[in-house]
Amino acid sequence: MCALFIFNSGCVATSTNVLRTPEGNLQARQIEMRQFDTKDEVRVLSATAAVLQDMGFTLNEVEKKLGLIVGSKERDATVPGQVAMAAFVDILAAAGGSSSNAMATVDAVQTIMVSCVTRINLEGNKVAVRVTFQRVVFNRMNQVSRLETIKDPKIYEGFFEKLSKSIFLEADKI
Amino acid sequence: MRRIKIKFLLATLAVFLISGCATTAEERILDLNENQLKLRSIQTRAFDTSDKEKMMRSVMATLQDLDFVVNKADYDLGIVTGSKFVQNQVLKMTVIVREKDKNQLLIRANAQYGIKAINSPEPYQDFFDALSKSIFLTAQQID
Numbered sequence: 001m002c003a004l005f006i007f008n009s010g011c012v013a014t015s016t017n018v019l020r021t022p023e024g025n026l027q028a029r030q031i032e033m034r035q036f037d038t039k040d041e042v043r044v045l046s047a048t049a050a051v052l053q054d055m056g057f058t059l060n061e062v063e064k065k066l067g068l069i070v071g072s073k074e075r076d077a078t079v080p081g082q083v084a085m086a087a088f089v090d091i092l093a094a095a096g097g098s099s100s101n102a103m104a105t106v107d108a109v110q111t112i113m114v115s116c117v118t119r120i121n122l123e124g125n126k127v128a129v130r131v132t133f134q135r136v137v138f139n140r141m142n143q144v145s146r147l148e149t150i151k152d153p154k155i156y157e158g159f160f161e162k163l164s165k166s167i168f169l170e171a172d173k174i
Numbered sequence: 175m176r177r178i179k180i181k182f183l184l185a186t187l188a189v190f191l192i193s194g195c196a197t198t199a200e201e202r203i204l205d206l207n208e209n210q211l212k213l214r215s216i217q218t219r220a221f222d223t224s225d226k227e228k229m230m231r232s233v234m235a236t237l238q239d240l241d242f243v244v245n246k247a248d249y250d251l252g253i254v255t256g257s258k259f260v261q262n263q264v265l266k267m268t269v270i271v272r273e274k275d276k277n278q279l280l281i282r283a284n285a286q287y288g289i290k291a292i293n294s295p296e297p298y299q300d301f302f303d304a305l306s307k308s309i310f311l312t313a314q315q316i317d
Contacts, residue, residue: 015287018260019267019297021304025239032238065249066230115243117234130235132243134259147259149241 031153033130034160036167041067041118044127047166048116054162057114067118077110077137108140131159205291216295218282219302219313220274229279230254232309233269239304242267263288267301280316281305 022028036044048069049059057071086102093100113134120127133150223229226249233254234244242256242265252271257264267285274280283301285292292298302313 015265015290015292016294016296017300018265018287018292019240019285019300019304021239021300022241025241028241029239061246063247063249065227066234066247066254068234068244068247070243070245113243113245115245117238117244119231119235130238132238134243134257147262147264149243149259 028151029130031151031156032132033128034163035121035126035128036164037125038127038167039120039125041120041127044118044129044167045069048118048129048131048163051159051162051166052114052116054166055159057112069116070114072111072113074109074111077107079107082106104141105139105145107137107145108142109138111136111138129160129163131156213293214282215316216293216298217284218280218316219305220278220280220316221306221309221311221313222277223279223309223311224273224277226252226271226273226279229271229281229309232305233271233281236301236305236308237267237269239308240301260287281313 038044042064045064045067049062052059052069052071055073056075057073059069059071061068061070083103083106086106089102090100093102113136114131116129116131118127118129133155135146135148135150136144137146137148139145221229230247230249230252234247234256237244237254237256240258242258244254244256246253246255254269254271255267256269257266259265265285265287267283269281269283272280272282281302283298285297306313
């Protein structure tokens with residue numbers, strides 16, 4: 001009986017700390033945010049939209065007044081090493097006379113979400129852009145296998161490199 | 175024979191206990207069994223400002239500081255929605271900004287984690303603390 005109660009209460013997710021400011025949020029901000037020397041927020045927004053389009057995102061949501069662009073794309077998520085490993089496990093199982101379905105649990109498809117928020121700084125002479133990426137990975141059975149927030153600084157650097165090029169080009173109006 | 179009977183009775187009792195405390199699936203649509211007023215005061219704060227745009231931008235910045243990805247925003251309706259992943263579960267949050275009177279804005283937030291609504295005061299307190307720091311204003315409890 002006791003065990004039943006413990007079993008029942010065990011599956012309740014704890015949610016006390018989920019909205020607490022995470023440690024290292026200043027570093028995260030530095031990675032995800034850049035400032036541009038312009039007062040024109042709309043120009044930054046449209047350059048951001050152009051860069052996202054370059055990267056193959058479709059735009060799901062735009063709010064000009066608040067400086068928000070949200071995009072997403074679906075892509076292949078196959079990792080060759082993972083597939084080889086799964087195939088190996090299945091072959092071993094078959095050789096051993098049992099059946100295994102490791103191949104069905106390998107990553108197959110990922111949905112990548114991006115959200116960009118622009119904001120004019122307090123002095124009103126610069127526009128800051130903060131971008132965040134998430135991805136959801138599905139396996140071959142179409143089950144969610146992973147939910148991830150992208151933290152790799154290289155990805156953000158790559159994005160901002162493209163964005164500053166794009167803003168420069170648009171300023172020059174070639 | 176008698177032992178089997180007692181075991182059977184205990185098992186039946188356990189089934190009743192478990193099913194008795196669960197609400198029916200249809201009741202979850204409206205979720206009206208909670209203490210609505212208490213929940214509203216947990217999820218709502220008033221701020222001494224009439225600048226809706228600045229408030230909404232601060233809400234978005236706060237969500238980003240808390241690791242959220244902002245999914246939707248609409249100035250006219252005052253709505254901001256964001257989501258983040260915590261331990262392979264999705265945490266979704268909607269914040270609505272509306273005018274209380276000429277000098278004050280009301281902010282109401284609600285969140286769900288996985289398949290459960292967050293109804294405890296602490297997470298909302300954390301959110302409003304972060305928001306007041308971001309906009310340099312005090313979050314006031316409403317009655």
